[in-house]
Amino acid sequence: MDVHVTGSTVRGSTRAPSSKSYTHRALLAAGYSDGATVRSPLVSADTKATARAVSAFGGRVNAGDEIPDDAKTLAIDGFGGRPAVPEDVIDCMNSGTTMRLVTAAAALADGTTVLTGDGSLRSRPQGPLLDALSDLGVRAESTRDNGLAPLVVTGPLAGGEVAIPGDVSSQYVTALLMAGAVTDDGIEIDLTTALKSAPYVDITLELLGEFGIEATPVDDGGDPIDGAAGAAGFVVPGGQTYEPAGGSYAVPGDFSSISYLLAAGAIAGKSGGDGETVRIEGARPSAQGDAAIVEIAERMGAAVDWDRDAGAITVEHSPLSGVAVDVGDTPDLLPTIAVLGAVADGDTRIENCEHVRYKETDRVSAMAEELGKMGAETTEDPDVLTVHGDESDLRGATVDGRADHRIVMALAVAALAAEGTTTIRGAEHVDVSFPDFFETMADLGMDVERDK
C-alpha cells in the first residue's frame, strides 16, 4: 500500500500503543506458566506470531479464538514450562523477537520443532543462538547450514553453562534466560563480547521478576550486579515456576513507537496559540532504553516535557541542532534520530550502529538512501551514520519503506517537514508494531492519503 503525506503541522492528544517488547515476553511468560492474563497487550502482526507459537506449544490464547485487534486483555492457558512438540512449522513471519525467544522455548520440547519466517527474517542472524543451544546439548540447526532460518531444533534442553557473543542480538540472552528458568539445571551465560541493546535484557529481567522468576546479571567475578549494562554474564536457576502476582500482567506503553509521535511534535508541532501542543499519554517509566528519545530530542533543542508520574509527554516545535548519539543501547531509535537530524542545524552523528544493520532491513543504509531521495545529505560508515542537516532540504519524493515498519514511520515523520508530497511504498508494514500509526497521525493533523 502506498501512502501520500504532504507537509503539515500536528497537534492534539494521543495515546502510545502498548510495548511490543513487553507484550512478546508477557505472552511467552504466560505460556511458560500454568495460566495468566496479559492486560493492555499490543495486538500487532509480530505479537500475534508469538501468540501463535504459544498455542503451537500447547498453550491456549484467548480461548483459541482469533485475537481481536482491539483486545484489552488476553487470557492464556499456559503449557506449564513443558512445551509440546508443535504439530506444524512455526511461522515467525517478520518478527526477530519471536524467532529468537521461540527457538529457545522449542529446545525444551522433547522432539523436533521447525521455525521459519518471511524473507527478511530468513536473512537475519540466528547462528550464535543455534551454537549456544548446540553447546547445551540440543540439536539446533539451520536447514541451509548458514546460520539463517529455516531452523530445526530438537530438545530437550537440560541447562548448563554456555558462552555467546553479546554484539549481534540481545534477544539470544533473553531467549536463554526465559527458557533457562524452567530447565532442570538452569543456565549460566558467559558473554564473549560486550552486550549491545542491553536495556532489552533489562526489560526481560523486569518482566521475569513480575512473573516470579529469578535471573541475575553478573560481573566477571560472577558476582551479582544491578542491570544488564556492563554484565559479563547472567545466571538463571532452573526448576522455577512462572506465576505473575495476582495472575495478571499489565503491558506499559512503547517508547520506540512514542519516538515517532515525539519527533513529529518536535519538527511539526504547532501550538495554535491556545497552548495545546502534541501530548502523548501512556509514557510511564519502565526499563525501556528507548525512553532516551526524550533526552535526545531535548539535547537537540526540542521543547519537550515528560511528566513521569502522569505518564505524559508534551512536545512542541522548536529549532533543532545536530548532536552525537550512541545507539548501542537503543538501535530502534536510529530511523527517528536520522529524521530529526535531517531537519536540524549542523551534523547529527549516530554512532555505534553496526547492529542496526541486522534488523528487518539494514536500517543504516535504508535511512541514508531513502532520506537521500528526499534531499537529505548523509555519510555512511560501517558503525556511524552522519546526517548533514545544514546541507539537507527536505522535499517530497517517492520513497521505499523497505517492508520495514520503522523505516515507514520515520519517513512519514520526515514527510511532515518536507516541501510538497511524499509517497511511501509498503506503508502497510506499520502493522508490525503500530497498526494504527496513520490513523493516529491523521488525527493529530498529518495530511495523509492512503491508496486502497
Ligand SMILES: O=C(O)C1=C[C@@H](OP(=O)(O)O)[C@@H](O)[C@H](O)C1
Ligand atoms: O528484545 C527485544 O524486544 C528487542 C531487542 C532489540 O534487538 P537486538 O537485541 O537484536 O538489537 C530491538 O532492536 C528489537 O526491536 C526488540
Ligand SMILES: C=C(OP(=O)(O)O)C(=O)O
Ligand atoms: C527489530 C525489531 O524487532 P524484531 O527484532 O523483533 O524483528 C524492531 O521492532 O525494530
